[in-house]
Amino acid sequence: MKPIHPKLHRIDHFKKPVQDDYEIILRPETSWIHLELKGIWHYRDLLLLMVWRDFSAKYKQTLLGPLWFLLQPLLMTLVFTVIFGKVAGLPTDGLPPLLFYLCGQLSWNYFAANFNSNSATLVNNAGLFSKVYFPRLIVPISALISNLFTFGIQLALFVGFYFYFKTGPGPALFAASWRALFLPLILVQTALLSLGVGLLMSAITAKYRDLTHVLNLLIQLWMYATPVIIPLSKFPEKWRWVIALNPMTTIVESTRLILLGNGTVYPAHLIDSVIVTLLLLAAGLLAFIKVEKTFVDTV
Amino acid sequence: MARPIIEVRNLSKVYQLGSIGATRLKDDVERLWQSLRGKPVIRKKGEFWALRDVSFEMQPGEVLGIIGKNGAGKSTLLKILSRITQQTQGEIILRGRVASLLEVGTGFHPDLSGRENIFLNGAILGMTRAEIRRKLDEIIAFAEVEQFVDTPVKRYSSGMYVRLAFAVAAHLEPEILIIDEVLAVGDIAFQKKCLGKMSEVAHHGRTVLFVSHNMAAIRNLCSRALLLDHGISEINGTPDSVITHYLASTAGQLSTHISMPPGEGSGAFPTSLRLSALDGTPQSMFKIGEPWKIQLEFELTRDLPYVIAAVGLRNVESVALLTWWSAPSDLVIGQYVVDFECQIPFSAGEINFVVGISSHEQTLYYAEGTSSAAISEIAVGDQPVRSSGAGLIAETQRPIIRTA
Numbered sequence: 001m002k003p004i005h006p007k008l009h010r011i012d013h014f015k016k017p018v019q020d021d022y023e024i025i026l027r028p029e030t031s032w033i034h035l036e037l038k039g040i041w042h043y044r045d046l047l048l049l050m051v052w053r054d055f056s057a058k059y060k061q062t063l064l065g066p067l068w069f070l071l072q073p074l075l076m077t078l079v080f081t082v083i084f085g086k087v088a089g090l091p092t093d094g095l096p097p098l099l100f101y102l103c104g105q106l107s108w109n110y111f112a113a114n115f116n117s118n119s120a121t122l123v124n125n126a127g128l129f130s131k132v133y134f135p136r137l138i139v140p141i142s143a144l145i146s147n148l149f150t151f152g153i154q155l156a157l158f159v160g161f162y163f164y165f166k167t168g169p170g171p172a173l174f175a176a177s178w179r180a181l182f183l184p185l186i187l188v189q190t191a192l193l194s195l196g197v198g199l200l201m202s203a204i205t206a207k208y209r210d211l212t213h214v215l216n217l218l219i220q221l222w223m224y225a226t227p228v229i230i231p232l233s234k235f236p237e238k239w240r241w242v243i244a245l246n247p248m249t250t251i252v253e254s255t256r257l258i259l260l261g262n263g264t265v266y267p268a269h270l271i272d273s274v275i276v277t278l279l280l281l282a283a284g285l286l287a288f289i290k291v292e293k294t295f296v297d298t299v
Numbered sequence: 300m301a302r303p304i305i306e307v308r309n310l311s312k313v314y315q316l317g318s319i320g321a322t323r324l325k326d327d328v329e330r331l332w333q334s335l336r337g338k339p340v341i342r343k344k345g346e347f348w349a350l351r352d353v354s355f356e357m358q359p360g361e362v363l364g365i366i367g368k369n370g371a372g373k374s375t376l377l378k379i380l381s382r383i384t385q386q387t388q389g390e391i392i393l394r395g396r397v398a399s400l401l402e403v404g405t406g407f408h409p410d411l412s413g414r415e416n417i418f419l420n421g422a423i424l425g426m427t428r429a430e431i432r433r434k435l436d437e438i439i440a441f442a443e444v445e446q447f448v449d450t451p452v453k454r455y456s457s458g459m460y461v462r463l464a465f466a467v468a469a470h471l472e473p474e475i476l477i478i479d480e481v482l483a484v485g486d487i488a489f490q491k492k493c494l495g496k497m498s499e500v501a502h503h504g505r506t507v508l509f510v511s512h513n514m515a516a517i518r519n520l521c522s523r524a525l526l527l528d529h530g531i532s533e534i535n536g537t538p539d540s541v542i543t544h545y546l547a548s549t550a551g552q553l554s555t556h557i558s559m560p561p562g563e564g565s566g567a568f569p570t571s572l573r574l575s576a577l578d579g580t581p582q583s584m585f586k587i588g589e590p591w592k593i594q595l596e597f598e599l600t601r602d603l604p605y606v607i608a609a610v611g612l613r614n615v616e617s618v619a620l621l622t623w624w625s626a627p628s629d630l631v632i633g634q635y636v637v638d639f640e641c642q643i644p645f646s647a648g649e650i651n652f653v654v655g656i657s658s659h660e661q662t663l664y665y666a667e668g669t670s671s672a673a674i675s676e677i678a679v680g681d682q683p684v685r686s687s688g689a690g691l692i693a694e695t696q697r698p699i700i701r702t703a
Binding site (some may be wrong): 022023024025026027028032041045046048049050053056060061129130131132133136208210279293294297 | 410451
């Protein structure tokens, strides 16, 4: 039997069909840097339809519909405020506890929602992927976009409470800053981070099915490792870099800094956070692309 | 000549046995632990070559039928061509957009309405929203679900579901269409509609790859056929020749003495069914047009009036070719013989037998034999012959056209 030599070939790009030079060559390959960006562009209608489907199906399935997107962070925030704020008396960086926790929820939820949607993509969609072909990256990307709408709704909730506190009784102890313009960038970083982690976990769970049970635990533990409940300022200064290895730390603290005027952000942590994000994104993409080609055989 | 729209060269696909199915982290950790302790670890449980060195080409507009036994590699080939999984070796060149129908209703979401699912399913199959919008009315009309198009699909009956799913798929316009036995669903009216649409698509110049076990469909729709056996492409040619080859290879055991199942104690059962040439020499394979003889021996364990013994001939697709009934007679306990002489030329293929014994038109015995006879592809006198269709041959002597 001839030995199998893996070749480093790339699939020729998608050209518009019906042209004479339209050609796709498929070879077994172990080339890792192969993104079907053109394929995703070609299937952009599908991407939009999937975003619409995710949103619409959630809307139709629940009794409360879109209200649920507001209730969940609200309830969580109330619980945190009462338990951690009032009962445990944890500090909140000098900010009103409700706003503090709500802001933390806001930035954390987008990451968590993406993680939950995407961390077992291959396993969850095995039926679909084994019957029809389309660039599989479309599924996690569509989740990122549909969760963005949820983020938007929760941001509106936050803004509502912000103005209530700002114009309501009591001294105004906080202020949003012009740095709010950076919020989209932070959002992009969160999206890329959650994409990377999600793809990595998808690749791992495609091989080791039993790890799907661990995912829930993982995201919960991750939250406790992020200053969502306890601000970074509470940690002794020489240990803060450890917490900052978690890229979400800087994201959550920056969001608080931007929206409420008080957060612990070091430039070094910022750079570290971005680097880790990009590394995780690269690792996730490589792992996913490698696994998705043949996972149908073993899923 | 235009370049081939599909080129497949030396395609192979290997599956590792033993690791099919979900691996568990627990298992891998255990194995690692075992190997660290120095115990021998059984890693490889062998390989399975689903496809081995398959090569073929397709020109634009061809309709290729792929046939073969279950497990021959047909679905694997389609999956690789559809990019659902990747080959182990070999190269494929595609010069057109591919749309695959490997399942009906892929991606349907139960909570969305029929209309919404048309868009979703259409997009999954590769259509743009503009395309779907253009064809929406046609699709709904084809599926006959006008009244229900805004109800969630989870409320549909299975028939409606399938009709809708197929309707979307039927309106795809890719350059290359790959279909895997999807059509064996729905009621007869719908199946006819599907085959009709398939035929329309096939004759409109679209390149189609079609996997099916329905030999009639393959004959009607395909311009060429490919036979896969254990992952190897056995033969590639006209549908008739490939189908004949396939049927010959799956032929049952040929025997001059056809074994029949035992009776159920109703008083009559066959003791032997023998095949021979007219002069009595046992023979199990006959040339086209060669006369042959079937001799049935049966036994009666009680007196029976108006006994008729019959032999039915069926081809390998279980299409009934011919049935002979003996003349009726009143018989007593004993053993009897009936000879049937066959002068009718059948076309090449396998012939299976059914024996029936009745008394006063009430069936006492009816069963199918477990071995067969075969008509070879050669005609008597070695004259060239054209045979097609199920069973009866069109002509061994072809009439000559003359002016009116």
